[in-house]
Amino acid sequence: VFVGSALLDVYAKCRNLQDAYLVFNKMPNRNIVSWNTMIAVYLENNQIDEGLHLFLQMGEIGIHPDEYTISSLLKAMAMRSFLNEGKQLHGMAVKTGLHMDALVGNTLITMYSKHGEVIDSHRAFGNIFKKDLISWNAMIQSHVKNGRSEKAMAFFLEMKYVGIEPDKFTFVSVLAICASLSSPKTGRGVHGSLIKIGVLLDAFIGSTLVDMYAKSGAISDAECIFEKIEHKDIITWNSMIVGFAQNGHGEQALKYLCLMREENIEPDNFTFASVLSGFADITAVQQGRQVHALILKSRLTMDTAVANSLITMYARVGSIKEAEEVFSKLTAKNIVSWTAMIGGYAQNGCAREALELFHLMEDLGVKPN
RNA sequence: AAUAUUAGUGCAGGUA
Numbered sequence: 001v002f003v004g005s006a007l008l009d010v011y012a013k014c015r016n017l018q019d020a021y022l023v024f025n026k027m028p029n030r031n032i033v034s035w036n037t038m039i040a041v042y043l044e045n046n047q048i049d050e051g052l053h054l055f056l057q058m059g060e061i062g063i064h065p066d067e068y069t070i071s072s073l074l075k076a077m078a079m080r081s082f083l084n085e086g087k088q089l090h091g092m093a094v095k096t097g098l099h100m101d102a103l104v105g106n107t108l109i110t111m112y113s114k115h116g117e118v119i120d121s122h123r124a125f126g127n128i129f130k131k132d133l134i135s136w137n138a139m140i141q142s143h144v145k146n147g148r149s150e151k152a153m154a155f156f157l158e159m160k161y162v163g164i165e166p167d168k169f170t171f172v173s174v175l176a177i178c179a180s181l182s183s184p185k186t187g188r189g190v191h192g193s194l195i196k197i198g199v200l201l202d203a204f205i206g207s208t209l210v211d212m213y214a215k216s217g218a219i220s221d222a223e224c225i226f227e228k229i230e231h232k233d234i235i236t237w238n239s240m241i242v243g244f245a246q247n248g249h250g251e252q253a254l255k256y257l258c259l260m261r262e263e264n265i266e267p268d269n270f271t272f273a274s275v276l277s278g279f280a281d282i283t284a285v286q287q288g289r290q291v292h293a294l295i296l297k298s299r300l301t302m303d304t305a306v307a308n309s310l311i312t313m314y315a316r317v318g319s320i321k322e323a324e325e326v327f328s329k330l331t332a333k334n335i336v337s338w339t340a341m342i343g344g345y346a347q348n349g350c351a352r353e354a355l356e357l358f359h360l361m362e363d364l365g366v367k368p369n
Numbered sequence: 370a371a372u373a374u375u376a377g378u379g380c381a382g383g384u385a
Binding site for chain 2: 001002003004005006007008009031032033034035036037038039040066067068069070071072074075102103104105106107108109110132133134135136137138139140141142144167168169170171172173175176203204205206207208209210211233234235236237238239240241242243245268269270271272273274275276277280303304305306307308309310311312334335336337338339340341342343344369
């Protein structure tokens with residue numbers, strides 16, 4: 001059984017669903033770990049129904065779920081449209097007392113948070129018998145994601161007060177608060193304490209710092225951190241590039257796009273949307289067209305955000321034709337696409353076109369915001 | 370001895 005479960009997990013980590021199921025099926029004896037592993041495999045591969053099915057099967061043959069079973073299911077229920085199922089599972093957990101378990105409780109915090117239910121999230125936190133570091137991290141993150149910076153900060157202070165040492169997960173959340181406050185002072189303080197504690201400057205924490213300083217308008221601090229990060233990943237580069245773009249340094253953003261390509265890091269849609277938005281401010285047409293060409297040449301399929309940036313950029317420089325072309329080719333238009341194009345017409349004195357497009361949008365059932 | 374829970378980046382419009 002042990003070997004079988006281990007093997008199962010190996011296939012699971014290799015994303016080999018069929019082989020994992022074969023192993024599971026051929027196992028002479030299955031224990032709770034075998035079931036948990038197999039259920040988790042399905043859930044992680046987005047086969048939610050199969051996962052739930054297996055969960056029911058397990059119950060039918062009289063194997064009781066443990067905290068691992070419940071938490072992996074709850075994690076999957078954090079996705080949209082699964083709130084009810086999540087609540088049912090929560091109910092089951094309460095009956096068996098598993099909701100007081102940290103593993104289950106932590107997952108509940110996150111599940112409710114992702115559904116925007118901060119109060120239930122907080123309740124789940126309160127019900128955990130022995131709160132651990134992850135409980136606090138999840139709770140802080142829950143508040144951050146639901147736009148409650150002060151609450152998040154309060155939890156951060158409280159956790160330190162009760163003697164729990166924050167880790168890099170904690171700091172990522174707290175730095176996100178600082179970024180949203182645009183307060184370099186607070187950010188520097190937090191930065192100082194994470195150094196004190198000895199958190200390493202990896203790509204994750206580094207990118208968060210770059211983002212925080214950039215959003216606080218301290219672009220030179222952001223650059224300074226950026227240089228110090230040894231293993232930069234794509235998000236590190238993107239954070240720096242957005243930083244430049246949002247602080248009115250479109251040229252720098254472009255320069256860093258070139259630099260990252262020289263380092264053989266493939267720009268993604270985030271990169272391009274950021275660089276282009278930087279051009280919209282400085283009305284740099286030629287560079288914008290170059291980047292546009294670069295996108296078309298690359299393997300990347302541009303997403304809506306990139307197209308929207310192109311529309312805005314072309315509209316800003318008065319090239320309505322090019323904006324229209326991008327707009328018409330864009331299949332997955334969202335409200336931003338429509339607003340950008342309508343606004344583009346308006347700013348170029350095409351009031352009639354703007355109105356017509358607005359009506360077309362409504363006719364297609366897109367609601368204005 | 371095998372399974373598990375928390376973290377980072379982008380696009381339009383808005384009164385100083």
